[in-house]
Every structure is written in C-alpha cells, then in structure tokens.
Amino acid sequence: MQMVILYIDIRVAFPLTNKILKPKEEVILFGKNIITNYVDIYILVFCKFTRMFHTPDYYHNISKRLSEVLDDIGVNENIVVKRRRAFLLEETICTITHRADGRQMTVYNLGSQSEGTTTGGLQSDADTLFCLDNISVIQDWSEWSPGKSNLLMIQNETTPPGYCLLQLLTRDAPLPVTHETDNIFVKDTHGRILFKNTVIDAIMQEGCQRQGPSAASAAKPYVLASDIVIAYPYKSWPQSSRAWLDQQETNIWPTAEMKRYAKTTNCFVVGVGSRASENADFEWRLSTSLVERCLMFNLNITQIKCYTLMKMILKTYINVENLDNGTCISSYMCKTVLFHCIASKPASVWKECNILNCLSFCIFTLNNCILNEHCPHFIVHENNLMAGKFSAEVKQQLLERMLNLIPFDGIFPFGIQIDNLGERLQIKLNMMNEVHYDIQQSEEYTMSITSGLLKLITPSDLAIRMIKDENIETLLQKVIYLTRHYIDGDMLEKTACRLLVPPLFTSIGSLIASKNIQNNNTVSPQAFTWIEAGMDSDVASGRLKLASIMYRVGNAEITVLILSRIEEQYNIEVTEPVCRCYDFNTPYFKRGFGRLSSQYGAEALKYTVALCVRFLPPEINCVPHELQYELFRSTREDLLHRSIYDNWMDWAVVDSLPYLYFLQYKTYGKLQRPEEQQQALNKLIWAIETERNLAHKETELNLLGQCMEQENRPVDALKCYMLSLRHRKRNNAAKIHICRCLAKQTHKDLPT
Template sequence: MFQEPHYTQTLSMRVSEVLADIGVDERIVLKRRRTWLLRESMANVNNQLWNDNSYIVYYFGSQSEGTTTMGMRSDTDELYCINIFPVIQDWSEWIHGEPNYLMIQDNSVSPGYCLLQLLRPDAPLPADRESNQYFFRDRTGKVLLKQFIFPDEYFHKFSLHGPARVEQGSHGYCDRDIVIALHCKTWPQQARQWLDQQGEGQWPSAEMKQYCSRTGCFVVPVGCRGSEHEQLEWRISTSLAERCLMLNLNITQIRCYVLMKMVIKSFIDPQFEDVISSYMCKTVLFHCIANSHFNIWRENNLLSCLLLCLYNLHYSIINENCPHFIIPKNNLMRGKITSVEKTNILDILNNIINSAGVALLCIKCDGLGFRLHFKFYNLSLVKASKYISGHLLYDIAISCSGASLISSYSLKNKRPNEAVQKLTTCLSKISNIQYDGLYKTACQLLAPRYCTTLGSVLASINIDQHNIVSANAFELILLGWFTDAASSKLKLASILFCAKEIQKADLALSIIEKYYDLQVVEPVCGCYDFETEALKQEFFATCDSRNVDTIHDDMVSCVTFLPCEIHCVPTELRYEMIRSSPGDRIFLTQEDDWMDNAVVDSLPYLYFLQYKVYSHLGRNNEKQSALSKLHRTIITEPNLGHRETAFNILGKCMEQEVQDIK
C-alpha cells in the first residue's frame, strides 16, 4: 500500500517545504521548545523564591513540544504538581512524618488508573479515619483520597473540563488548560513491561527508556468513564516520559504529527469536535514509529508516513481501541465514540486516505492548501518564521513582566525594611540555585529585575530619610540597566528626579531617548490580559535571528513602583497607588494586585519625566516638545497597557500649563 509512485515523493517534498514556510522546521521547532521550557523554568524559579517550592509548574502539549503553528492556535497545557503529598507504589517508599498516599493498582481499578490510600505519618500502616469531604472509607476499611481540583476562588474565570480548569483565550491569547496533579517518584507498575519491549523501529532507544523510567509519573484527579470507582480513581500520567519521546522525534515525524492534527481540525472537528483528540494522534504516531523501520521517516516520504498514521488511526476507530503507548491496557477510546460518529469518521478518513494527498489542498489552516497550490507553480508566499520568532520573544517578555506581579503580591503591605529583607533573601536564593541550562538562563533574566526593585526600595528609604541616594542603591539599580529597552533606566531617572538630582535625571533621560527606537521597540504589559494590536513590522524584522532570551533591546515593560518605593515616584503618579476604595477591594482578585501599585507604560513615562525635568530647568521649548510627544504617544501607540494612567499624567501636565499661564 505504501510503495507510492514517484509523484508522491514530489508531493512530500512540496508539503515539507510548505510546512517549513509556516514554521515547522528544525530551527523554529527548537525556538518554540526553548521559549516554553524557559517560561516553565522562570515560573519555577519564581516559585522557589516566593512560595517555598510547594508546587512545580510544567508546560506540556503542542506549545512546549514545538508541534503547532500560528493558525492552529493550540492551547497551553499547564500542570501544577503539588509537592506536599508524597505518592508511593511500595510500602518500602514510605516517608516518615508525611501524609503518604499508596497507589492501589489491582484488578478492581481501570487500566491506567489507580486509587490513593492514605497511610499514617508515624508508621507505614493504613490510616484510620471516617469519610469526609476529602476522604472515603471503603467497605474494607481503606481510607481513599477523593478527587479534588483547584478551588473556585483561585480560578474564577475558568470552566471545568474533566480534570482541567479551562480558560477561554481572549484578546489574541490562547486557551489555557490547568491540571492539578500529585507526583510519584517511581515508574508506574502498569508501565514496567514497556521498558523491556522493542518494536521493529528500535524506538525508543534504551537510553530514552532509561531516562523515562527516572521521571516517575503523575496522578491526575479524574476517573475512567463508566468505571465502578470513577469518582475515586486517579489517572496515571506519564507526561514527562512522553515529553522525552516528543523531543527526540525527527522533523519528518513532527511534520507528520502536525499534518495529522490539521486533518482532524479541518475534516473531522467541524462535525465531531473533540471525538478524536490530538493526544490520540500522538499515540498513533508513537505506535507507528515504534513498529516501522526508522529510515521511512524521511522528508521525501512524508505523504506515505501520513497515510500510514491515518491508516492506523482508521484501524483504531474500527476496533474502538487506541492503546496508550506506555500503558497499553489503557484504551484511550473507551466510551469516547458513538456508533454514528464511528461510521461517519471512518468515511471521512477513507476519503482522505484514498485521495493520496489531494485532500491536503483543502486544508485552510495556515493557508496550507493555498500555499501548496503556489508551490506547484514555483511561487512563494511570505514565510512565518519572523512572526513566530517575534511572538515567542514577546511571550518571554510577558513572563519576565509577570515576575514583577509575583513580587508585587509577595511584597504587598510590606514595610520598606521588610521588603528590603525579602528581596535580599530572594537574590541570595537566586545566587544559590545550582542549575545549568534554562534554569540558569531564567535566573539571569529575573535577577536584574529584582536588583532594580531592591535598589529602588533602598533609594525610597534614602530619599525619605536623607533626600540623598546611597551608592549601594545606585549600584543595584545599574545591575538592572539592560533588563529591557527602558523600564529600569526610567526608574533610575525617576529616582534622580525625586532626589532633586535634576541635571543627572536630564542626562539619564537623554540617553534613554537616544537608544529607544520608536520604529522597533514594543511595549509589554504583564499586569492583565488586554487586546493588543498587530506588533510593529520592524520589530518582527529584528526577531528572526534572535535568541528567545535576548529581550533587552526590542521590548520594554511598564514601569512599576510598589508602595514601598513611594518616595521614588513623582507626586502626580502617587495617586495611582490608591485607585481602589475599600468597597472596591471586595471585588478584586489576586490578578488585580497591580492596582495597588503605581504602574505606567515606559514611553509615556519617559516624556512625562522629560516634561518635569525641563520645567525645573526652565527649558520651555523642550518642555513643550515633551508634552507634544506624550500626547502623540497616548493617541498613536496601539499597545499601551495603562493608557488611562498616561491620560492622568497628561492631565496633570496640562494643569501645570494652565497654572504657568496664570
């Protein structure tokens, strides 16, 4: 069946070229992976700094695998692993003093699932307690942990979908699926046979399996549909092992998976949404790679590889059985497909398979079919790589900006000296984190921001007490000088102005303006989700050759002052710290903590500070120029996150103009 004529090799090459044009090539796949794994590392570094590592965040799925495109708008799969509940599979693993949970994986539990039995913390013995909202005592006396999810107060904007909390993407943001899980350090008993199996493809390798076995497993609060213990079962997840498998695929295998998802999205989802999941496609791909010779997975054989996968998916649907790749007794299609859906989906897949690739011309996602038509006429369209690179860089900048929110929440209501102590402790922790790779990069991105904040808090104390800024404060602020295009530099200028070092503030502002490229630099605000307009074309043009962790030239965060930095803030901006009344606060959530700070976009703040400095220096023409630039920026800059604050400070400038006239 798969000994295709010569034209399929030509079609395979054209499809491969089109996929490369829309960003499915080695370079962009690696850039996507680095972006999301770096964001994961940044989240966990911040967690260690502020939350004592009570949980670990993982980004799984298409984004971190690099198996998506701009047009697919894949959601982000976030797993929060709670560290305070040890899960064990053998009594010998019991930990003294902890609330251990023993995985029960006997014949009474569905394959791929388990029950969690509570054990005593003082001895390796079963716990004894009555049923309540957290535990269920069965007829044999075992105390079993009930499924639980994040409380509603933490995720008020999320809807419940299986074990996940789902937030619908808005304003150009992707959907988010957040799952809570517990971790077991040992490899699941039900998957131990997989470690010794080997198919024709000799994949995964022995080294990969050895690594997978060290990742242990997660347990997720969802039961097997229709099971006797559905409300008590926890699904066994091997997501870390599967990530390892995905990161070891070659580019043809990745392209094959992307095409499978596009086929499902284009031909099946419009009629039968969510019946065939991308996870089923991934599982089918794994089986095909493991059971076929490795040399078929070549660029000029892409169409045959796709047909092989679709044929195996077709076979799984006929039998209503898609075996989990690592735990084969777990049927992913159990109870997921009705007889009507089965008949229609099989017909759709038959038509696609029999079209020998012609069906790909009908795929609208990312303009795949349209681009394929152009390829056959040797015409080319704009490649997506620079746009993908730009958005990935923007995502990293958002994560860096979001780090400020975490520190803001942790320093909320702290007195200046307490904030200094907390920030000093955080910087000490960062210096002691013994990690290489992305964790090290995450620390290098975050540390300068905390240095700037610490320096600013110290400067606020200095100005309040002596109206002069210490050398230590300046030194810390300068360590954050290259955080981005302007925000940390503007903090220094603001501090100099508030310390009445007007000439030095003027010099700092002139340097900032000189190197702020208005045609390239994009403002970034991580305070809240808001609708952004298209980013600048010149910004995209600079991004394609850049690494995802080099954000200091082309991005600029908003400038944030905490209440403990109040003496570094001009009077006009201090009112921003009291924008909500006591009555309003009952409606605010943790996501609104930024509202207790003075937050302003960098470019308007640059011109506002210039206006204030030039007023003090009596340079009226330059003062009027700064006022005009402030007004023009508020009107023309599309992606300001705090436009209302910019209008407020513009209003204060206009009030001063009226007073000057009088």
C-alpha cells in the first residue's frame, strides 16, 4: 500500500473555503482513494486538480480551437458588442415610451441576452427589470421625500444577509402608516405596517408564473422565455453592500474606476424572501443588478467565453435531470463563481489559448462551493446563495456529477451537443471529415443573431402605445416631450427618439386626414405635412398610409404613383416584414436582410424593414372599405378569449407587402386598367402563399377573399375565408365575410 503526502496551501487552492483544511496541513492518502464522505471527495478532487497545474501540450491547441468554435456560434467580440448595443437601445426606447405616457419607470434589460453571454442553443431567458421610480426606498428618516410613496428599509438581526423588510410611511409627513391594506400592507408583531412581497402575485399578468422575484412566461415556438421583475430603487447603498465598495484590496479587479461607477449606480429591492427564512413573505432581496452588469460589461472575451461554457456544462452535465423538483445550480451561481475566480487570478491568465485551464479553475471553485454549501454573493459576501438550496441527498448527487468533470483532460467539450459544440470542435481538430448537415456555418449564425437584434429595436409597438390616446393634442404633447428628450439626451436617447418619432408623425397626420375626409372628403396641407415627416420610418408602412388616404379621397393617379414608388423600394430579397403586435416570430430570415443587419445597426431599419400598416378606429376614414371590417373582428364571445396583449385586435392591421398589392388591385380597377389589375391580384396571391414572415395572414386572406368576390369567384372567396379561420379561429372578421358571402349567394339564387 503506497502512502502519498500532499502539502496544500489553502490560500492558493481554495479562495472561497473557510474550513476542512488549513495552510500547509499534511494529508495522507492510502492506496486507491475510496470515497466515504465529503472530506474524501474534497481531497480526491484536489488531487486531480493539482495535476492540471502541469498543463499538457494539447491543452493550448484544444483551447484555441474551442475558442474558434465559440466565435463561430456568436460568442465573439463583434456579436457581443452588437447584442449590448441593441438591448441597451431597446431598454431606452421602452423607458422613453413609458415616461411619455406618464408612467414613472425605468426599464433595464439584464441577463445573458443583453450581456452577450449566450448562444442560440442555450435559449437563455430575456430578463427585464421594471424599476418603479415613483416609489422611494429609504434607509434613514432624513431621506424621506414628500408626495412620493416612501418605504423604510429595515435590516436587523432577524433579516438574513442581503434581505430587508419594508415599512410603509405616509406621503405628507415622515411618519409610519398605522392601518393595514388589502393583505399587502400588513401589521407585524411590532405594530409596523410592512409591505409584503406577495404583491407580485397580485399583479401577475396572464400566462406568467412566479419564479423567485420574477413573473416568468414559458418559451413558445421561436419565442424565448422571459422573466419580468418589478423593482423599487433605494437612494443610498446599505451598509452591507457598501463594505464591498470601500474594501481596499490588493487585486486589480474590480478596478477602482469600476467601483467609482458602482457608487453612482442604482440599487433595488425585489420581491422575494430567503428560502431559509420563516418570514419570507415580508422580505425583499437587495439587488445590485446594474453593478453586476457593469462587471460583466468589463469582462474580456475569454472570460465571457468561459462563463458561456460554464452554462453549457451546467445544462449538459449537472442539471440534466431535475434534482429535488428543481434546478439546484443556477447560472447566477456560475456568474458569481466567475467573479470570484477573476478577482483571485491575475489578468494574464485569462487568454483564449488558456481557456481550458480558466474553465477548470471555475469548475473546481464551483465544486468547492457545493461541497461547503457556501457560495458568497460577490458584493454582499454575507449572503450565501446556496443557503437552503439543496438537501444532503441532492448535494451528494451534485458532487458525484461534478467529480466526473474535475479531471479536466480536455475531453468533456466533445460531449456538449448545444449548438453542436462537440461536433464543431472535432471538425476544428480534424477528428471528423464529414460535416453534419444541420451544423450552421459561422456566417449563417451571425446573420441569424443580428437579424433578430435589428428586429428587437423596431419600435412600432411602442410608438403605437403613445398613439392609443386617439387625441391629437395629447399626441402633440408627446412629440414635444420626445423633441426635448432628443435635444438633452445622450446618444442612446437620441437614437431612440429618432426611431419613435416618425410613426408618431404619420399617425398624427392620418388622424387629421380622417377628420378632413369625414368633413369634406379632402385632406388638408397640415395632414400631408405630418404624414410626409414620418414616411421614412421604414420601407413601406408610412407611404402605404399616404397611398391609402389618397385612394379614399378618389385620387387614383397619385395613388398609383405612390404605390409604384413603394414597390421599387421594396426589395423582396432584402426587405423583412416585422410585426410587434404580438409574440410573432419565425426561424426564417432573408439572407439579404441578414447580411445588412450584420453590417449595420439601427440606421438600417428604414432601408430593410417593412412594418405592419396600422389604423386605429379614429382613422377609419383613411381605410378602404374592405379593411374596415378588421376594426369589428371580435364578437362578445371573442372578447372573452382575448388577453391584455390583444389590444391590437381593435385596430385594422395588415402586413405591408400584401397591402401594397391589394391597393394596386383596387386602384387599377378604379382606373379601368384590367391587365395591371390582374397582375396585382396575382402578386397578392403570390405574396400570401410565399412570404413566410406575414404576421397577419388571416387579414390578408380576408382581403383576397373580397377581391375574389369582386372577380365573381364566390367559391374561391369562401376558400380564402376558411383558410383565414385556420390561421386565427377567434377574433377574425372572416366570420362576417362568410355570412355576408353566403347571404349574397342565397339572395341571388332566390326566385324573383
């Protein structure tokens, strides 16, 4: 039996532990290591880990090829920057829109999607935090603000680290409220009126489920799952968090500059209690999400790749089965482990040629956290992220799974099927000659990601929210608000305003034109001025509104000219129909659109995107008779089957390309140009059959059906209406058309 003596310096090997081994402690292992308890696992793991300090030559080669694979699937500096710019712009658009509507809130896009630490195969959630700025969380009575909802933060020996209680104060004086309200503001044993975090359940939207502090909606085909968190800001950092800011450390990460930025950054409380607490319904967790986003935005590409790989490992090897009815190790724990590892290792270590060693250190540190059931929050160190997270049985299972990874001989990446990473790596290493047919090339991956990002910042649905007031005076006030914001704002705010303003201009002009047509069947110069100012929002929708107005006032020649101009600009191979009315998305993207989206940012929208054409009820006089039916699509029974997201069903909405051909068909008919009219009809049929990204196909089929009726083809018309109902069974004007068409045919067949 052979005796092995190891001299272990705990300060080097275990940056997070505080037990089991001491510096320079002598550990004796006899023969083969038989695992009998956690201490044995701990020692065995370290024995395997020490071998990694002698890096095999092939490690550098695998690291480089692995880094290239991650480049190919979108984890590269170019895509990371594009992701961050797109999500920062989108959150700015959302914030400006809400504030223009009078809602005092700030929107933040957080998590992997906005950080650039994800891939298509990981299918990371879209995490959004809504900060309600009209509520102030204070830590001292001197911070009380008149006229606002003030909540006093309480932290004492009864609240777990990283959590607090919130006491409700009066609006007109810095005094505590004394009466309870709706089981949300409830009196505790000390007589204080405390704010319960169960308020999140009370305001949960349809289709969402409570997960920690968030309202989570499940993923749908081609639509990512989302987590929405309601948060309240607090004015100054709590003492437990401030210790991190003031800490003088010898390492160089986080840098002094990053900490200076952190001091100016908002922190929040979010509605979730500690799992280990008996008072969880009254507790609110302190959130330093924006500081963590700052840290993530300051990672180098190797650290970003390392974190992405950790999540792939988690999904492939650790959380492959639900343990104890839930996922035990979260990606947030992996992020926290990464922060600790970066803080404990010199920057020179984090290179792409060393990615396997970096990853092995992170995995080993995570294993150490599981072993000790201790993963300290990076900023609030007293907050243990693993407290109460798993049972002893689950812990044993996790350690056994981790143990399979610890040797880190470079083989584990070959087993990762997410984004075909294992196969891609084998191809890079010339271990495979044949390329599997479903492996996307790097260019395809880039185009797919960037086209989705360009669609993300299309503000059509947000702009329309500002128009729903149906009051021109109110809309003019919003234009003034956006103008001031553009003048005083930063670059993101200026870009957001440039995207929001044109659809607003077009709608104001259309509302004025509708009143003009109702009064005297003409359109005032004022209406034209507004419409023309907003026509460049995209390739087609603004100009189609103008064409629709000209058609309604009977100016067919001008209508034809406008439509011809739109058709010239609408490049079928490049222009992408984009709908933001509801969660409509497809896996298909046009290569021409993809190429341009990979080369340009928000400035490409006006040349590459065709938004839906939308008419609100007050714009009815600008809408052709055939499209007006869509304003009355819902029966009383249909209304019962609508959600809060279905407000667009009160409008007449149609995709740009089919509407272009429909207007051509109607206009050429008025001009008695039958040959061109038939060409337009054929184009309308072709567009409905071949354009895969039409979001309102049921409406286009209803328009086509009415064209068929005009062509005296009632059977084909009924087929169109029936197809329309297949696309949308409820809230569909096709029911009206079927009844009307059948009544017309019955009346025709009746004996005179």
